[in-house]
Amino acid sequence: MLIFHGGSDIAPEMREPEAMQAHMQKWFAWVEKLRKEGRYLSGEPLQPTGKMVSGKKKLVTDGPFVEEKELVGGFFIIEAKDINEATEIAKDCPDFIYDGKVQVRPIQKM
Amino acid sequence: MARSENVQQLAGHLFRHEAGKMAAVLTRILGSDRLEVAEDIVQDTLMKAMETWRFKGVPENPSAWLYAVAKNKALDFIRSRQRHEQIHSEIAKAFHSEWSLPSSVNQLFLESEIEDSQLRMMFAACHPSIQEESQIALILKILGGLSVREIANAFLTNEETIQKRIVRAKEKLRDEKISLEIPLPQSLSSRIDAVLKVLYLLFNEGYHPSQSDQLLREDLCEDAMRLTYLLIQNSVTRQPKVLALMSLMCLQVWCPEK
Numbered sequence: 001m002l003i004f005h006g007g008s009d010i011a012p013e014m015r016e017p018e019a020m021q022a023h024m025q026k027w028f029a030w031v032e033k034l035r036k037e038g039r040y041l042s043g044e045p046l047q048p049t050g051k052m053v054s055g056k057k058k059l060v061t062d063g064p065f066v067e068e069k070e071l072v073g074g075f076f077i078i079e080a081k082d083i084n085e086a087t088e089i090a091k092d093c094p095d096f097i098y099d100g101k102v103q104v105r106p107i108q109k110m
Numbered sequence: 111m112a113r114s115e116n117v118q119q120l121a122g123h124l125f126r127h128e129a130g131k132m133a134a135v136l137t138r139i140l141g142s143d144r145l146e147v148a149e150d151i152v153q154d155t156l157m158k159a160m161e162t163w164r165f166k167g168v169p170e171n172p173s174a175w176l177y178a179v180a181k182n183k184a185l186d187f188i189r190s191r192q193r194h195e196q197i198h199s200e201i202a203k204a205f206h207s208e209w210s211l212p213s214s215v216n217q218l219f220l221e222s223e224i225e226d227s228q229l230r231m232m233f234a235a236c237h238p239s240i241q242e243e244s245q246i247a248l249i250l251k252i253l254g255g256l257s258v259r260e261i262a263n264a265f266l267t268n269e270e271t272i273q274k275r276i277v278r279a280k281e282k283l284r285d286e287k288i289s290l291e292i293p294l295p296q297s298l299s300s301r302i303d304a305v306l307k308v309l310y311l312l313f314n315e316g317y318h319p320s321q322s323d324q325l326l327r328e329d330l331c332e333d334a335m336r337l338t339y340l341l342i343q344n345s346v347t348r349q350p351k352v353l354a355l356m357s358l359m360c361l362q363v364w365c366p367e368k
Contacts (some may be wrong), residue, residue, distance in 0.1 A: 004165075017153070018257060024160040031167035043165040047140035109136060 001107055002076040002090050002103060006069035007100020009048075014098075026094035039089065043076040069099065077107070123158055126329075127336075128173055131224050131256030132180045134231040134290075137252075139184055141199035142234055143284040145252070147187060155180045177219045184215055198273055199288070216262045228253060229340050229347065230290035235279065236304040237288045244279035246306050246315075247272050264315060264330060292346055302347060306355050309334045313359055335359050 013019045034040035048071065052063040080086035083106055090102040119347050129152050136148035159172070171176045188197065197205060203222055204214035217223060250264070252255045257284040262269045282288065293301040316330030319366070338356050341347040 017156075018259070019193070020160060021156075024164055027164040028168050031163075031165070035167055040167065045165045058126065106196050 001105045002078060002086070002093070003103040003105065004073050004075065005101040006071060006101065007093075007095030007098045007101075009071060009073040009075065010068045011098035023094065023098075023107065030092055030094060031076075033092075034076075034089070039078045039080065041077040041079055043074060045074040046072055048064065068103075115131055124172055125159075126255035128176050129156060130253040131228060133252045134227040135218050135224055135256070136180065136291065138227045138230060138290045139199060139215060140187070141168065141197055141202070142288055142290055143198060145229060145280055149252070151180055151183045151187065154183060169219070177246075179217055181215055185212060186217075196288075200291070225343065226292075227290070227338055228335070228337070229344055230292060232305055232337060233293055233301055233338070234283060234288050234290050236301070236308050237282070238301075238304060239286050239288070240274075240279050240282045242308065242311075244275040244282075245304075246277040246311055247275040249308060249312065249337070250330075251276055253337060254329075293345075298346070299349070302341070302349060302352065305341070306338075306351060309338050310355060312337075313362075317362055331359070331363060335363070 008014050008020070008023055012024065031040055031043070049062060050064075052061050053059070054061070078086065078089060080089060083104065086104050086106070090104050093100065093102050095102075117226045131147050132155065133145075136151055140148055155176055159176055163169070164171075178220065201214050201218070204210040218227065227230065231253055232249065235252065236245050240248070247261055248264075250261045256264075258269050258272050262272045265272070286349050292298075313331055313334035316328060316332075316334065335356070338352065338359065341352045342356060
């Protein structure tokens with residue numbers, strides 16, 4: 001699983017629709033490439049906020065309010081033979097120019 | 111497979127062209143006095159597409175995806191606060207009942223109706239009460255899907271000037287209650303002349319760039335031809351002079367002076 005933090009979601013450059021469109025093209029092309037290679041399984045964008053349920057009392061708060069650059073914008077589930085290959089794939093993420101981060105986590109198989 | 115080309119093509123064309131189509135349809139649904147709402151819905155729709163496609167990839171039929179989102183946003187707008195009471199468009203009557211509202215909105219998103227809406231939008235934008243320079247700016251903004259900055263670049267002027275021209279054109283549409291329709295036979299010929307003039311000015315701007323730079327110039331030619339082609343496809347507006355203009359454009363495109 002590739003989890004995308006920060007990056008173009010919060011980059012001020014993305015307020016320009018043309019710049020955003022140009023940048024998103026890179027994402028579309030990336031997904032398309034992974035799909036062609038048979039590596040892309042699924043992915044979802046996440047809305048910026050939701051609810052947080054915590055503690056024994058199941059306290060419900062708005063959130064999660066983490067630092068902006070840590071905010072998860074979305075994720076991919078991809079097929080890779082091991083963590084190294086998955087990490088190499090993650091390096092193609094177009095968001096590094098906007099200080100984005102990608103968390104690479106193997107999904108626990110039964 | 112054609113799909114990868116498709117994704118590349120998205121870069122310049124799909125968003126721009128679909129923006130133009132959706133703006134025309136939505137304006138026909140909401141009335142020309144709500145052009146700005148139509149534009150907002152188009153922007154929101156494109157934003158949503160970018161956010162979603164970024165992680166899910168481009169869908170099999172991107173146009174249908176965009177239309178579905180735009181339709182829902184239009185329905186939300188009409189339903190909220192019973193706005194249908196204040197909507198002045200040809201199909202507004204159908205909005206009074208929840209039974210006919212979705213189907214009448216769906217109807218206008220059919221391919222043939224989309225072309226018809228673009229034609230109507232073209233005639234409205236080239237209405238004689240709007241100044242010529244504003245007509246061109248409005249056509250490029252609404253039907254061409256260009257941003258104010260892109261239009262300003264194409265016409266070697268600043269964004270403020272273009273913005274003013276567009277605002278003036280919108281005011282006219284609203285104040286003069288210019289509806290989105292194909293003109294009646296008695297005025298059709300002179301109205302077509304006005305449209306053809308703007309289309310040819312548009313084409314020329316792409317063909318004889320006062321400053322030879324980027325791709326956008328070619329896009330202007332292409333837009334002009336695409337819109338002229340719409341006139342040809344409609345039996346009412348398929349007049350000899352329309353065909354003549356199209357031939358002229360084709361000739362110029364195929365014999366570049368080098």
